[in-house]
Amino acid sequence: xxxxxxxxxxxxxxxxxxxxxxxxxxxxxxxxxxxxxxxxxxxxxxxxxxxxxxxxxxxxxxxxxxxxxxxxxxxxxxxxxxxxxxxxxxxxxxxxxxxxxxxxxxx
Amino acid sequence: xxxxxxxxxxxxxxxxxxxxxxxxxxxxxxxxxxxxxxxxxxxxxxxxxxxxxxxxxxxxxxxxxxxxxxxxxxxxxxxxxxxxxxxxxxxxxxxxxxxxxxxxxxxxxxxxxxxxxxxxxxxxxxxxxxxxxxxxxxxxxxxxxxxxxxxxxxxxxxxxxxxxxxxxxxxxxxxxxxxxxxxxxxxxxxxxxxxxxxxxxxxxxxxxxxxxxxxxxxxxxxxxxxxxxxxxxxxxxxxxxxxxxxxxxxxxxxxxxxxxxxxxxxxxxxxxxxxxxxxxxxxxxxxxxxxxxxxxxxxxxxxxxxxxxxxxxxxxxxxxxxxxxxxxxxxxxxxxxxxxxxxxxxxxxxxxxxxxxxxxxxxxxxxxxxxxxxxxxxxxxxxxxxxxxxxxxxxxxxxxxxxxxxxxxxxxxxxxxxxxxxxxxxxxxxxxxxxxxxxxxxxxxxxxxxxxxxxxxxxxxxxxxxxxxxxxxxxxxxxxxxxxxxxxxxxxxxxxxxxxxxxxxxxxxxxxxxxxxxxxxxxxxxxxxxxxxxxxxxxxxxxxxxxxxxxxxxxxxxxxxxxxxxxxxxxxxxxxxxxxxxxxxxxxxxxxxxxxxxxxxxxxxxxxxxxxxxxxxxxxxxxxxxxxxxxxxxxxxxxxxxxxxxxxxxxxxxxxxxxxxxxxxxxxxxxxxxxxxxxxxxxxxxxxxxxxxxxxxxxxxxxxxxxxxxxxxxxxxxxxxxxxxxxxxxxxxxxxxxxxxxxxxxxxxxxxxxxxxxxxxxxxxxxxxxxxxxxxxxxxxxxxxxxxxxxxxxxxxxxxxxxxxxxxxxxxxxxxxxxxxxxxxxxxxxxxxxxxxxxxxxxxxxxxxxxxxxxxxxxxxxxxxxxxxxxxxxxxxxxxxxxxxxxx
Numbered sequence: 004x005x006x007x008x009x010x011x012x013x014x015x016x017x018x019x020x021x022x023x024x025x026x027x028x029x030x031x032x033x034x035x036x037x038x039x040x041x042x043x044x045x046x047x048x049x050x051x052x053x054x055x056x057x058x059x060x061x062x063x064x065x066x067x068x069x070x071x072x073x074x075x076x077x078x079x080x081x082x083x084x085x086x087x088x089x090x091x092x093x094x095x096x097x098x099x100x101x102x103x104x105x106x107x108x109x110x
Numbered sequence: 111x112x113x114x115x116x117x118x119x120x121x122x123x124x125x126x127x128x129x130x131x132x133x134x135x136x137x138x139x140x141x142x143x144x145x146x147x148x149x150x151x152x153x154x155x156x157x158x159x160x161x162x163x164x165x166x167x168x169x170x171x172x173x174x175x176x177x178x179x180x181x182x183x184x185x186x187x188x189x190x191x192x193x194x195x196x197x198x199x200x201x202x203x204x205x206x207x208x209x210x211x212x213x214x215x216x217x218x219x220x221x222x223x224x225x226x227x228x229x230x231x232x233x234x235x236x237x238x239x240x241x242x243x244x245x246x247x248x249x250x251x252x253x254x255x256x257x258x259x260x261x262x263x264x265x266x267x268x269x270x271x272x273x274x275x276x277x278x279x280x281x282x283x284x285x286x287x288x289x290x291x292x293x294x295x296x297x298x299x300x301x302x303x304x305x306x307x308x309x310x311x312x313x314x315x316x317x318x319x320x321x322x323x324x325x326x327x328x329x330x331x332x333x334x335x336x337x338x339x340x341x342x343x344x345x346x347x348x349x350x351x352x353x354x355x356x357x358x359x360x361x362x363x364x365x366x367x368x369x370x371x372x373x374x375x376x377x378x379x380x381x382x383x384x385x386x387x388x389x390x391x392x393x394x395x396x397x398x399x400x401x402x403x404x405x406x407x408x409x410x411x412x413x414x415x416x417x418x419x420x421x422x423x424x425x426x427x428x429x430x431x432x433x434x435x436x437x438x439x440x441x442x443x444x445x446x447x448x449x450x451x452x453x454x455x456x457x458x459x460x461x462x463x464x465x466x467x468x469x470x471x472x473x474x475x476x477x478x479x480x481x482x483x484x485x486x487x488x489x490x491x492x493x494x495x496x497x498x499x500x501x502x503x504x505x506x507x508x509x510x511x512x513x514x515x516x517x518x519x520x521x522x523x524x525x526x527x528x529x530x531x532x533x534x535x536x537x538x539x540x541x542x543x544x545x546x547x548x549x550x551x552x553x554x555x556x557x558x559x560x561x562x563x564x565x566x567x568x569x570x571x572x573x574x575x576x577x578x579x580x581x582x583x584x585x586x587x588x589x590x591x592x593x594x595x596x597x598x599x600x601x602x603x604x605x606x607x608x609x610x611x612x613x614x615x616x617x618x619x620x621x622x623x624x625x626x627x628x629x630x631x632x633x634x635x636x637x638x639x640x641x642x643x644x645x646x647x648x649x650x651x652x653x654x655x656x657x658x659x660x661x662x663x664x665x666x667x668x669x670x671x672x673x674x675x676x677x678x679x680x681x682x683x684x685x686x687x688x689x690x691x692x693x694x695x696x697x698x699x700x701x702x703x704x705x706x707x708x709x710x711x712x713x714x715x716x717x718x719x720x721x722x723x724x725x726x727x728x729x730x731x732x733x734x735x736x737x738x739x740x741x742x743x744x745x746x747x748x749x750x751x752x753x754x755x756x757x758x759x760x761x762x763x764x765x766x767x768x769x770x771x772x773x774x775x776x777x778x779x780x781x782x783x784x785x786x787x788x789x790x791x792x793x794x795x796x797x798x799x800x801x802x803x804x805x806x807x808x809x810x811x812x813x814x815x816x817x818x819x820x821x822x823x824x825x826x827x828x829x830x831x832x833x834x835x836x837x838x839x840x841x842x843x844x845x846x847x848x849x850x851x852x853x854x855x856x857x858x859x860x861x862x863x864x865x866x867x868x869x870x871x872x873x874x875x876x877x878x879x880x881x882x883x884x885x886x887x888x889x890x891x892x893x894x895x896x897x898x899x900x901x902x903x904x905x906x907x908x909x910x911x912x913x914x915x916x917x918x919x920x921x922x923x924x925x926x927x928x929x930x931x932x933x934x935x936x937x938x939x940x941x942x943x944x945x946x947x948x949x950x951x952x953x954x955x956x957x958x959x960x961x962x963x964x965x966x967x968x969x970x971x972x973x974x975x976x977x978x979x980x981x982x983x984x985x986x987x988x989x990x991x992x993x994x995x996x997x998x
Contacts, residue, residue, distance in 0.1 A: 022133045023140055040160040041137040042167030045130040049176040075133060 004090050007047050010037055012056065012079060012087040019060050021074035022048065048077060056083035115142070115160055121168035123175060134164075172197040196519075203519035213492065214524065217485045220886060221528035221574055224481035226535030227474040227879065229559070229567045233540055234547075235471050236563065237556040239464065243456050244376055246320040247410075252417055253458035254287075254407040254424070258447040262718055266451055268404035272397045272435045276427050277407070278314075283415045283423050286318030289392075289405035290380055295363035296655050296851055297386065299348055305655065305853035306344070308363065308386035309379075315387070318410045319379060326356045326371025334391045338367040342375035344385040362388060364657060380406070380459070382555050398779070399437035400444065400714070402701045408455060417452040424450040440714025463551045465951060466872040473626070473879045476619050478570065480883050482578040483612040484890040489521060489582035490609055491897050500586055514587035521579025522572070529571030533564060546874075548867045581608060609894050610930045613887075617934025618941060620887035621971050623880040625942040626949055628963035629956055630873035636955035637866055643793035643802060644694065645733035649858035650832040651693050654843050655822040656850040668725070668747050668810040670847075671823065675726045677842055678827060681835070685828040688728030689810070693824040694795050695861040696854065699805055706764045707774040707783065716778045717763050720795065720805040723812060723823065724755070729790055731828045732858075739771045739788035746787075746809040753809065755788040760804035775806075784812070797865050799954060824854065832857045872952060884971075888978045895927050895982040906986055907994030916987035923986045927979025935971055939964070 007029070014020060014028040022044060030038045039047070051057040060078040079087070115138050119131050138160060145156035175198070207214040242248050254277065257266050274289045281287070290311040297306045313329040322328065329337050340355070349355045359368045367388060378384055411420055428450060432442040493500070500513060537559045547554055585608070656670060671689055678687045692699050699720030705712060725747050729736060737758060746753050754775070761770040770786045784806075792802035810823070829835055836855055843852045863870075899906070906919055946958040956963070 023137050026137065040163035041134040041141070042160070042164035044137075045134055046126075046167045046171060046176060049126065049130065053176050074136075 004086070005047075006033075007037060007039055007043065008051060009087070009090055009094075011044075011047055011051065012083055012090070015057060015077060015079040016084070016087055019076040019078040021076050023074070025077070051083070052077075056080060056086050115157060115164070118161060118164040118168070121165060122171055123168075125175070126171050169197075173201065196515075199515055199519040200523060202516065203523045207520060207523055210492075213488065214527075217488050217524045218527045218531060220481050220484050220488075220889075221525060221571075221578070222531030222535065223882060224474070224478040224886070225525075225528050225532035225567060225570055225574065226539070227882065228478055228570055229532045229536035229563050230540050230543060231467075231471050231474045232566045233536060233559050233563045234554075234557050235467060236560075236566075237558070238467060238551060238553050239460060240562075241553075241556065243459070245379075248456065249454070250285075250411045250413070250415075251319065251455040252409050252411060252420065252452050253455050254409050254420075255451040256428070257449050257451050258444060259449070261444055261447045263444070268406045270399070270401050270404050271392055272399050272431055273428060274405065274407055275392065275394050275397065276431055276434065277409070277424060280427050281409075281420075281423060283412055283420050284409045285412045286314055286410040287407060288312050288315035288318045288409075289407050290315060291405050292380055292384055294853065296361070296657070297348075297363075298361035298849070301849070302348070303849050303851045305653075305851050306385045307381075307383045308338075308388055309384045310388050310390050312392060313389055315408070318408055320410070321373070321377055321379075323371030324374040325353060326369070329370060329389045333370070333389060335365075335389055336367055337370045337389055338362050339371045339373055339387045340369055341373055341378065341385045341387075345372045362386060378555075380408075381552060397435055399431065399435040400441040401779075402703075402718070406458075417454065421450045421452040424452070438714030440712075443714075459552050461552075466868070467551075469626075469872070469948065469952070470875055470879070473623055473876055476623055477879055477883050477886070478574060479577075480616045480619050480886045480890070482574050483616045484578075484886050484893075485521070485524065485574075486578035486581055487609055487612050487890055487894055489517075489578060490585060490612075491893075492520075493517065493582045493586040496586070510587045514583045517583035517586040518575070518579040521575045521583070525571040525575035525578075528574070529567050532567050532571075533559070536563060536567070546871060548864075548871050550868070581612075609897075613891050613894055613930050614934040614937060616887040616890050617931060617971065617975065618938035620880070620883040621935060621938030621967060622942045622945060623876070623883045624967045624971065625938075625946060625964060627873065627877045627880040628967050629946060629949055629953055629958070629960055630869065630876055632956045632960060632963055633952070633954040634866065634869050634873050637798050637869060640794070640798050640955075642694065642798065642862075643734060643791050644858075646858035646862040648828055648830055648832050649731065650827045650829060650835050650839075650855075651696070651824050651858060651861075652836070652839060652852055652855040653822050653824045654847060654850045654852050656847040664750070664811040665748060671725060671810060672744060672747060674842075674846055675825070677846065678825065678839065681829075681838055681842070683829045683831045683835070685830075686727040686731045687828070688724065688726040688731040688826045689823045690724045690728050690826065691722040691823045692795070693826065693854075693856075693858075693861070694732075694793055695797065695858075695865045696824070696856065698796050699803055703778040704760075704764070704775050704806065705778060707776075708765075710776075713778060717760075717804075719760050719763070720803045721777075721808065722805060723808040723810055725810045725823075728826060731826045732793075734793055735791040737789045737791055738769065739786070741788055741790075742809045747811060750809075750811045752782065752784045752812075753787045754784040754812065755790055755807040756786050757790050757792050757802070757805045757807075759792045759802055760806055761786075761789055763804050784808075826858070832859070869952065869954065884974065888974050891927065891931065891975060892978040892981060894930075895923065895979055896985070898926070899923055899982045899986045902986075903989055903994045906989045907991040910989060911991035911995065919989070920983040920987040923983035924976065924979045927983070928976065931972065931975035931979070934975075935968055938971075939968065942967075 010029045010033050011025060013032060014025050017028075020028065022041075025048075026039055026041075026044055048057060052059070056079070057077050058080050060076050116135050119127065119134050122131070141156060141160065142153065145153045243251070245251060254269070254273075255266055256269050256273070269289075271289065274287065277284065278287045288311050290309055292307060292309040294305045294307050296303055297308075313331055313333065316322070316328045323339055324342065326339070329339070338360075340349075345351060345355065355369050356371065357368065359366045373387070409420070411417075428445060428448050431437075431445050504510075504513065540557065540559055544554060544557060654674075675687045675689065678684060691697075699722050701718055702721055703714075703716030704719045705716040709715070725742065728734075729741050739755070741755065742753065745751065756764070756770055756775075764770065764775060765773055770789055773786050774783045775786070776783050790807070792804075794800070794802050795805075796803075827835065827839070840852055843850060909919060910916070942964070943959060950958050
C-alpha cells in the first residue's frame with residue numbers, strides 16, 4: 004500500500020468525504036508532506052474502488068458542506084477498514100522496530 | 111492556464127474520464143483559486159505541478175488502467191476507434207511478440223536493415239540536397255553562366271569578366287553580383303609555407319551572399335587587391351585563434367595582403383576546404399573581350415524575381431557587349447549565339463551528384479518495399495496460425511476493427527523496434543560510409559545523423575508498419591468461422607495468392623536493382639580497361655612552388671626546373687623524370703584559340719585548343735606514344751626556339767589529313783609563330799569519360815611570361831618506389847628551394863583510382879543494396895514455399911501413399927516455386943527495361959538495355975530462386991506417408 008493510499012483510507016476512516024475534502028484532510032494529516040494534485044488523487048481513488056476498499060455513497064448525515072457543484076462522496080468499506088487496520092499495525096510495528104534499532108545503534 | 115489544465119483531463123482514457131472528469135475539473139478550479147490568492151508565482155507553481163501530474167497519471171492510466179473500459183456504447187464510432195485504447199493494444203502486442211522471440215527477431219532485423227539503409231542514405235540526401243544553403247534568403251541566390259548553341263564552345267560555360275561588368279551595371283533585377291573562382295596557392299606565415307585553397311572575388315561577394323565576418327570587417331572597393339579574410343579553421347590552425355592577426359600582412363599567392371577579418375566556422379563558399387578569401391580589382395578599361403579566362407557569377411535577385419525573368423533581362427544585355435567593349439567580328443558572331451544560363455545557386459553547387467544520390471535513395475526505398483513484403487509474409491503466416499483464436503474472439507463479439515487494430519499493433523511494435531535498430535545502424539555506419547564517398551560531393555561535411563533523420567526514420571517506420579501490417583490485419587479481421595470446427599484446414603489455394611503476389615513483387619523489385627548494379631558493374635569494368643594514352647603504373651607526381659630569386663625570367667625558371675629534374679634523376683630507383691604543367695586526371699588544360707599559318711588572317715576564328723608545357727622525359731615517363739617528329743631537347747627548354755609539339759586531335763583539327771611536322775601556328779592574342787616539331791598520341795585529361803582534348807605542348811620557356819610566373823609545373827617520376835619516395839623528394843626540395851611548399855603529391859595510380867571513384871562508389875553502394883534486396887527476396891520465397899510444404903504435408907502424404915514417387919513430389923514443389931519466380935522475373939524485366947534509362951548518364955560504354963547484363967541477372971535470379979525452391983522441395987519428398995496421416 005502506498006503512502007498516499009494509506010492516507011486516503013485514513014481520511015475516509017472519519018466518515019464519507021468528497022474528493023476535494025479528502026485532499027485537504029490528507030494534506031493536513033500528513034503534515035503537509037502529501038498534497039496530491041487531482042490526477043494522482045482520483046487515480047488512487049479509482050484503484051481503491053477497483054480493489055473494493057472504497058465505495059461511492061450518498062451523502063447522509065453530517066457531511067461538510069460544499070459550495071460548488073454537487074459532489075460524489077466516498078466511504079470506507081468493511082474491507083477497507085480491515086486493510087487500514089492491518090496497515091496501521093504494520094506501520095506501528097515498523098516504527099517500534101525503527102526506534103529500538105536507532106536506540107541500540109547509538110554509540 | 112486554467113483552461114489548459116482542464117483540457118489535459120482529455121488525456122485520460124474514456125472510462126476514467128467519464129467517471130472522474132467533472133470532479134477533477136472542479137478540484138482544479140478550487141486549487142487554482144487558492145493558489146492564485148497566494149500570488150502569481152504560487153499559481154504558476156501549482157499549474158506546472160498539476161499539469162505534470164495530470165499527464166503522468168493519464169499515461170499510467172493508459173498503460174495500467176484502474177478502470178476496465180466499459181463495453182462500447184453507441185456513438186463515438188470511427189473517431190473513438192482511432193484514438194482510444196492504443197496503448198493497451200500496443201502493450202498486448204508487445205506481450206504477444208515477446209512470446210515468439212524468434213519471429214520477432216527475424217521481423218525486426220529484416221525491417222531494421224532496410225530502414226537503416228534508408229536512414230543512412232537519407233542523412234546524406236538531407237545534408238547535400240534538402241538542407242538550404244546557409245545564407246539569408248538563399249532562394250534568391252542564383253548562378254549565372256552562359257551557353258552558345260551552334261558555336262565551338264562547350265555546351266555550358268562560366269563567363270568572361272565583360273559579362274560581369276555589363277550585368278552589374280545594367281541589370282535592374284539583380285540586387286548584388288559577384289564573380290568568383292577558387293584555386294590553390296601559397297600562403298606564407300613566417301617559416302611556414304603551404305599551398306592552401308583560396309577563393310578570389312570582388313568586395314560585392316559578401317553582401318551578395320549576405321554573410322558577415324565573425325571578426326573584423328568586409329572588404330571595400332578601396333581595398334583593391336590588398337586584403338584577405340581567413341576561414342575560421344585556418345585562423346584556429348595557423349594562428350591559434352589569435353585576434354591580433356587582424357591588421358597583419360602575409361604573403362598570400364605571392365603578394366602581401368592584410369588580414370581584415372575572420373569568417374564564421376560554417377562559411378565555406380564556393381566549396382568545402384576554402385581557407386582564404388582574397389579580393390581582386392576589375393577595371394572595365396582593361397577588358398579584352400572574348401578571352402577564355404572565365405568566372406562563375408553569383409547574383410542575388412530582387413524579391414519576387416524568378417530565374418526566368420532574370421534570364422530574359424540578361425539576354426539583351428549580353429547582346430550589347432560588342433557595342434561597349436569592341437572585339438573582333440568573330441566575337442560579335444559568338445555573342446549573337448550567346449544565351450544566359452540562370453539557375454538557383456543551390457542546384458548549381460549540387461550539380462552532377464544529384465543523380466547518383468537520388469538513385470541510391472530510390473534503391474533503398476525499393477529494399478524497404480522488399481523487406482516490407484517479407485515481413486508482411488511473416489505476419490500473414492502468423493495470422494494464419496492464429497485463425498482459430500481470432501475466430502473465437504470474433505465469435506464472442508470482438509469487432510472487425512478491434513481485430514484489425516490488434517493485429518496492426520503487432521506490426522507497429524515490430525516497426526518501431528526496427529526503427530530504433532535502424533537509427534543505431536545509421537548512426538554507427540554513416541561516418542564509416544562517408545569515408546568512401548567521393549570528395550567532390552558538396553557539403554559532405556554537414557552530413558550527420560540528426561533530428562531530421564530520426565523524424566524520417568519514424569515516419570518510414572510507421573509507413574512500413576502500415577505496408578506490412580495492412581494485408582495480414584485485413585486477413586485477421588475476418589477470420590473464417592469454419593476454423594472453429596475441429597481439424598478444419600480450409601482450402602489452401604485461395605489463401606496463397608496474397609503470399610505469391612508478395613513473392614512476385616519481391617522478385618521483380620530485386621531484379622530491377624540487380625540489373626542496375628550489373629549495368630554499373632559492366633560500366634566500371636569498361637572504364638577500368640580504357641586506355642587513357644598513358645601508363646599510370648609506378649609514377650609519383652608532385653608540384654613545388656619556388657618563389658623569388660630563381661624566377662627572374664623564363665630562362666631562370668627553366669634552369670631551376672631542369673636542374674631540379676637532374677637531382678631527382680639521381681635518386682635511387684628513379685628511372686625517368688618529366689615535367690608537365692597540368693597532370694592528367696588532376697588538372698584541366700588551359701584553353702586558347704590557335705590559328706594555323708594557312709589561315710593567319712582569320713582572327714577570332716581560331717580553333718580552341720588546350721595548351722600546357724612539358725620538359726624532361728615527360729612523354730617517355732608517361733609512356734605517351736610519339737607518333738612523328740621528336741620531343742623537346744634541353745636546348746628547346748632554355749631558349750625560345752619557337753618549337754611546339756601537338757597531339758593527334760589538335761593536328762586533325764588544324765591540318766586534317768596532312769602531316770603537321772614543320773607547319774606553323776600561333777596563339778591568337780600573341781604575335782609569335784611556332785613550328786611543330788613532333789606529334790604525340792592523345793591522352794585523357796580530365797577523367798575517363800570525356801574524350802581526349804586536342805592539345806599543344808610548349809617547352810618551359812615557350813610560354814608567355816605572365817603565365818610562367820604563376821605556373822608551378824607538376825613533376826612525374828617513374829620509379830618502382832612511387833608509393834614511398836615522397837619523403838626523399840621532400841628533403842631534396844628543402845635543400846634546393848627552402849620555403850617552397852611541395853603539394854599535390856599523388857601516385858598516378860591513385861589519381862586513376864580517384865577518377866573512377868564516383869562510378870565505383872555508386873556501383874558498390876548499389877551493389878550492396880541489391881545484394882540485400884536479393885537476400886531478402888530469396889529468404890521470402892524460401893519462407894513461403896517452406897510454409898506451403900508444411901501445410902500440405904497431409905496432401906503430400908496421401909499422394910505418396912497412393913504411389914507418387916519422392917522425385918515427382920519434389921518436382922511438383924519446385925514447379926510451384928518456379929511459377930511464382932517466373933512471373934516475378936517477367937514483371938521485373940519489364941520494370942527494369944523501363945527504368946534503367948534513368949541510369950544512362952552514369953553508365954560508361956554500356957547501353958541501358960545491355961543484353962549481357964540482363965541475361966546474367968535473369969540467370970542468376972532464376973538460379974538463386976530455384977535453390978530457394980529446392981530446399982523445401984527436398985523436405986516434401988521426404989514426407990513419411992504414415993507419419994503424416996497419423997495426425998488425422
